[in-house]
Amino acid sequence: MYPTLKEHAQLTGHTDQVWCISWSPSGALLASCGGDKTIRIWGKEGELWVCKSVLTDAHTRTIRAVSWSPCGQYLAAASFDATTSVWSRKSGEFECLATLEGHENEVKCAGWACTGNLLATCARDKSVWIWEVTADEEFECASVLSTHTQDVKYVKWHPTRELLASCSYDDTVRLYREASDDWESCALLKGHTSTVWSLDFDKDGHRIVTASADATVKIWREHEPGNPEGIATPDHIPVWKCVCTLSGHHERPIYSVSWCPLSGRIATASGDDSLCVYQELPAEDEKNAPKFELTVRHRGAHAEDINCVAWNPNEEGLLASCSDDGAVKIWQIEKE
Amino acid sequence: MEYLESSVDGKREMSSVIPHHGVDQDENENDDSELKILQETIYDLISDIKDPEKADSLEDLNVVSETGVKVKRLQDGQVLANIEFVPTVPHCTLASIIGLSIRSKLDQSLPKKMKIDIFIKKGTHDTAEEINKQINDKERISAAMENPNLQKLVASCIDPEDT
Numbered sequence: 071m072y073p074t075l076k077e078h079a080q081l082t083g084h085t086d087q088v089w090c091i092s093w094s095p096s097g098a099l100l101a102s103c104g105g106d107k108t109i110r111i112w113g114k115e116g117e118l119w120v121c122k123s124v125l126t127d128a129h130t131r132t133i134r135a136v137s138w139s140p141c142g143q144y145l146a147a148a149s150f151d152a153t154t155s156v157w158s159r160k161s162g163e164f165e166c167l168a169t170l171e172g173h174e175n176e177v178k179c180a181g182w183a184c185t186g187n188l189l190a191t192c193a194r195d196k197s198v199w200i201w202e203v204t205a206d207e208e209f210e211c212a213s214v215l216s217t218h219t220q221d222v223k224y225v226k227w228h229p230t231r232e233l234l235a236s237c238s239y240d241d242t243v244r245l246y247r248e249a250s251d252d253w254e255s256c257a258l259l260k261g262h263t264s265t266v267w268s269l270d271f272d273k274d275g276h277r278i279v280t281a282s283a284d285a286t287v288k289i290w291r292e293h294e295p296g297n298p299e300g301i302a303t304p305d306h307i308p309v310w311k312c313v314c315t316l317s318g319h320h321e322r323p324i325y326s327v328s329w330c331p332l333s334g335r336i337a338t339a340s341g342d343d344s345l346c347v348y349q350e351l352p353a354e355d356e357k358n359a360p361k362f363e364l365t366v367r368h369r370g371a372h373a374e375d376i377n378c379v380a381w382n383p384n385e386e387g388l389l390a391s392c393s394d395d396g397a398v399k400i401w402q403i404e405k406e
Numbered sequence: 407m408e409y410l411e412s413s414v415d416g417k418r419e420m421s422s423v424i425p426h427h428g429v430d431q432d433e434n435e436n437d438d439s440e441l442k443i444l445q446e447t448i449y450d451l452i453s454d455i456k457d458p459e460k461a462d463s464l465e466d467l468n469v470v471s472e473t474g475v476k477v478k479r480l481q482d483g484q485v486l487a488n489i490e491f492v493p494t495v496p497h498c499t500l501a502s503i504i505g506l507s508i509r510s511k512l513d514q515s516l517p518k519k520m521k522i523d524i525f526i527k528k529g530t531h532d533t534a535e536e537i538n539k540q541i542n543d544k545e546r547i548s549a550a551m552e553n554p555n556l557q558k559l560v561a562s563c564i565d566p567e568d569t
Contacts (some may be wrong), residue, residue: 087548105548128543131549131552132548132552150549150552152488175549176545178550190472194549221546223545239539239543264539265539265543321480321481321482322480323544341521341544342480342481342482342484343482343484344482345539369423370481370482374519375517375544388440391472392520
């Protein structure tokens with residue numbers, strides 16, 4: 071009755087811990103990066119997953135995160151060497167197009183807005199930078215947001231709006247929007263009791279899921295001005311409230327969370343070496359008191375901490391993960 | 407928790423490679439003695455780490471103690487080591503280096519990578535909470551260990567003869 075995760079492929083090649091994986095928008099390619107300072111691009115040949123390219127020499131330290139642009143032509147890579155590289159594959163091969171400098175120390179994440187015109191980066195220097203992509207493929211800093219009080223671990227854009235979310239070692243999540251003359255922090259989500267490592271929006275972007283070192287997952291819902299619940303929205307700015315907390319399933323920090331736009335399933339990856347998958351259940355008040363059920367807990371999914379998990383954007387039930395054990399794995403969720 | 411059982415049942419292959427525990431009395435006793443040996447091994451490894459400032463070892467300075475090392479199994483069978491240490495003075499600026507050295511030594515010396523939590527003993531340092539969070543954040547640890555100066559400092563604490 072409950073589904074299981076079946077290991078579909080194990081991709082080996084990285085020579086150190088793997089920090090991040092990212093599916094291309096079409097779901098045909100998977101990029102991975104890590105402590106060996108390389109980016110690997112994986113794709114299918116027939117039924118087999120193979121390494122298509124290895125991108126090297128752009129960074130002198132760990133590559134912490136990779137992210138594809140919505141058009142699938144660009145790949146951004148954030149590194150502990152304080153820079154972010156942007157790669158283009160328009161010529162057919164991956165070429166390093168730009169190296170973005172500005173952060174004072176380790177860049178931890180990079181993410182593209184839905185339009186592809188904006189790129190956000192965040193770092194241990196506590197700041198979030200927003201870069202504008204010009205028509206001639208140049209990157210200009212549009213804003214530096216220093217509202218977090220500690221290092222910023224992760225950034226993620228809204229699926230359809232130019233609304234940015236970030237989460238931090240200061241245990242909070244912040245949202246940013248463009249005001250009349252500059253970007254501003256427009257919401258603060260407080261509730262986790264330790265570092266918030268990762269977040270994701272649901273398909274429509276009215277809900278956010280967050281994963282924390284406090285070993286819990288929280289779901290937050292947007293309340294727009296004039297909401298039927300009567301929740302006050304000062305200055306007509308939407309307010310986000312925690313509507314659900316999932317706990318007791320992971321025993322160590324949760325490092326990554328992915329909300330599948332196709333199935334609505336939520337996957338989490340943890341320092342307890344396990345992957346969990348949650349499914350939403352019908353509830354009396356789905357908006358304000360949603361119910362999520364743990365449907366898979368795959369223990370020992372990797373031999374060490376799992377750092378990242380991501381649903382394939384195009385093929386329902388296909389999941390990728392990566393770990394300190396140096397492996398990238400592809401999983402298929404199967405109904406019993 | 408019925409759903410947990412059902413999903414675990416579906417993975418017999420995986421469970422066979424993870425050491426089980428608590429099944430019967432004998433296994434319990436075997437596991438307890440295994441953990442006890444591991445606890446002693448860990449203490450032996452960290453006791454002779456050198457203090458970053460002094461010539462003495464962490465054991466000589468009573469920074470680490472046998473009672474400060476605890477090991478247990480997580481629900482899936484992995485071993486978690488919990489190490490508590492006492493900085494020499496409550497404002498010790500090198501407490502985080504001691505934490506990094508303990509972790510590095512264990513990562514390098516133990517045959518299998520283990521889950522490790524390292525904490526300053528409650529009430530023994532002015533900014534214990536802050537340092538505890540830092541020295542257990544895997545991303546900060548990774549980044550710190552890529553810093554050549556920190557690497558050298560940690561190496562000098564772990565292998566005093568080599569430097």
